[in-house]
Amino acid sequence: xxxxxxxxDKPADSVVQNLLAERRSLMVALERARLELAExxxxxxxxxxxxxxxQSELRRLxxxxxxxxxxxxxxxxxxxxxxxxxxxxxxxxxxPE
Numbered sequence: 001x002x003x004x005x006x007x008x009d010k011p012a013d014s015v016v017q018n019l020l021a022e023r024r025s026l027m028v029a030l031e032r033a034r035l036e037l038a039e040x041x042x043x044x045x046x047x048x049x050x051x052x053x054x055q056s057e058l059r060r061l062x063x064x065x066x067x068x069x070x071x072x073x074x075x076x077x078x079x080x081x082x083x084x085x086x087x088x089x090x091x092x093x094x095x096p097e
Contacts, residue, residue: 042048 048054
């Protein structure tokens with residue numbers, strides 16, 4: 001009833017092989033995660049070449065928005081002045097003194 005040493009080692013070898021395969025798989029997953037993180041941070045291949053162009057466009061659009069807001073405020077003020085003038089003129093027409 002003696003077992004051969006090779007037969008006794010087979011289950012242990014199988015477990016070891018499975019653990020080694022799992023370790024390799026985890027190492028690959030870890031490296032992929034590191035690469036994805038580096039890419040997300042922009043350090044893997046450097047900054048996007050279009051980044052400068054996009055930032056410039058963003059500044060231009062912000063300036064344009066600020067100018068449009070200033071124009072709107074100016075037009076509101078002019079509208080309010082015209083409304084006040086019309087109200088004064090109507091008040092003078094309705095009650096001539």
